[in-house]
Amino acid sequence: MKWDVIEVKVAGDFALAVRFQNGLEGAVRFxxxxxxxxxxxxxxxxxxxxxxxxxxxxxxxxxxxxxxNAMYAAIENSGEWLLN
Incomplete structure (x- = not known):
């Protein structure tokens, strides 16, 4: 699926950098x-x-x-997904 993650890296305190199968990349911040x-x-x-x-x-x-799906949509829209 397009939103399968193929790479994840810790990118600072409580943040991740992710790359999806279709090449979309972005950040997940907690x-x-x-x-x-x-x-x-x-x-x-x-x-x-x-x-x-x-x-x-x-x-x-x-x-x-x-x-x-939520992670992909947020990153596609704004480049990051902020979780609170």
Whole structure:
């Protein structure tokens, strides 16, 4: 799918750079208010940095992932997706 992620890099504190299968690139930035509920432990930078791609999806241990369609739409529109 066009919104499969093929590359993810940590790009600063609580930010990612992603590249999609169709070549679209952008940033995903996380505000402190994002880290609640199942995502609480990702407020620890060393845990956040364990990001990986599984089957085209941005994922962390514990089967935590981000909504690809929402990420793609935001990056296509403004170059970044801000999560709060």
């Amino acid at each position: 505000l402190p208010s994002f880290f609640r509920g199942v995502f609480t432990h990702l407020s620890n930078l060393s845990e956040f940095q364990k990001v990986q791609i599984v089957d085209g999806v941005v994922t962390w241990l514990g089967e935590l992932d981000l909504a690809l």
